[in-house]
Amino acid sequence: MRPPLVLTVAGSDSGGGAGIQADLKTMLALGTHGMSVLTAVTAQNSLGVQGAWELPVAAVRAQYRSVVDDIGVHAVKTGMLSSAELVEAVAELIDGTDAPAVVDPVGVSKHGDALLAASALDSVRTRLLPVATVATPNLDEVAQLTGVRVGSEADLRRAASAVLEYGPRWVLVKGGHLPGDAVDLLTDGSEEHWLRGPRLDNRHTHGTGCTLASAVACGLAKGQPVPDAVRAAKEYVTGAIRSGFALGAGIGPVDHGWELGRPS
Numbered sequence: 642m643r644p645p646l647v648l649t650v651a652g653s654d655s656g657g658g659a660g661i662q663a664d665l666k667t668m669l670a671l672g673t674h675g676m677s678v679l680t681a682v683t684a685q686n687s688l689g690v691q692g693a694w695e696l697p698v699a700a701v702r703a704q705y706r707s708v709v710d711d712i713g714v715h716a717v718k719t720g721m722l723s724s725a726e727l728v729e730a731v732a733e734l735i736d737g738t739d740a741p742a743v744v745d746p747v748g749v750s751k752h753g754d755a756l757l758a759a760s761a762l763d764s765v766r767t768r769l770l771p772v773a774t775v776a777t778p779n780l781d782e783v784a785q786l787t788g789v790r791v792g793s794e795a796d797l798r799r800a801a802s803a804v805l806e807y808g809p810r811w812v813l814v815k816g817g818h819l820p821g822d823a824v825d826l827l828t829d830g831s832e833e834h835w836l837r838g839p840r841l842d843n844r845h846t847h848g849t850g851c852t853l854a855s856a857v858a859c860g861l862a863k864g865q866p867v868p869d870a871v872r873a874a875k876e877y878v879t880g881a882i883r884s885g886f887a888l889g890a891g892i893g894p895v896d897h898g899w900e901l902g903r904p905s
């Protein structure tokens with residue numbers, strides 16, 4: 642039987658913990674067929690991003706059309722889009738595709754390296770967020786996009802409302818950077834779903850955001866309603882963080898294959 646088809650439009654992380662690599666591993670782990678449109682290449686490892694190179698808009702459009710026009714797609718996920726030109730091209734492609742879209746508005750890596758030009762923020766607000774079925778900003782991305790600074794769980798509702806102003810159907814504000822429980826808020830402005838996970842004491846968390854957004858896209862591709870897809874994705878990323886492992890000298894990746902178990 643044909644598995645659900647999920648497409649990631651994102652950048653490459655040479656270290657394999659985030660970006661396209663995290664997305665495709667998540668898609669395999671969750672029983673879907675993963676496909677990719679590469680937007681940029683990064684030289685990246687456990688210590689940070691050492692270099693980044695964008696692909697031309699024409700190359701991004703061509704990859705997208707190749708996949709969607711022949712194979713088809715049940716859900717799209719976006720990650721690193723790098724520039725205003727790429728953000729606008731991808732927003733237009735998504736707008737013309739009959740599939741839900743999970744938009745992870747990736748701005749800065751865990752190490753503080755910029756993955757999106759400052760000049761692209763307005764295109765994210767006005768072009769990309771309006772075509773999102775679910776937007777999944779972390780707290781730094783909420784601040785960049787809306788100016789709302791979240792200092793505690795109580796601020797998450799205000800942050801979510803500010804993002805919803807730009808037009809995504811749902812927003813999942815990730816509270817992973819707050820102290821205490823790992824609490825995220827999913828809302829469409831009328832329903833609210835609080836997702837509370839234990840704070841795991843593991844520094845090897847590279848790729849959490851990409852993994853969560855891809856897992857949501859997998860659920861949507863399977864036909865799950867947004868709240869169910871997000872709940873399942875939160876469980877998957879929590880397991881992946883619990884099993885995150887050391888690699889290199891810095892922050893290691895989450896374990897996308899945690900449900901498979903590993904020989905000790």
Ligand SMILES: Nc1ncnc2c1ncn2[C@@H]1O[C@H](COP(=O)(O)OP(=O)(O)O)[C@@H](O)[C@H]1O
Nearest residue numbers: 779815816817818823824839840841849850853
């Ligand atoms: N130490 C942690 N323990 C448990 N869950 C975490 C931890 N860090 C992040 N999370 C969860 O991982 C997901 C991704 O969040 P976050 O790390 O904030 O995203 P990003 O990678 O975009 O910065 C969220 O569900 C968040 O609550």
Ligand SMILES: Cc1ncc(COP(=O)(O)OP(=O)(O)O)c(N)n1
Nearest residue numbers: 652659660750751847848849850851
């Ligand atoms: C190529 C690329 N895309 C996205 C990210 C950010 O990934 P994220 O899951 O938010 O993980 P951290 O960087 O926060 O660990 C990336 N680093 N590289």
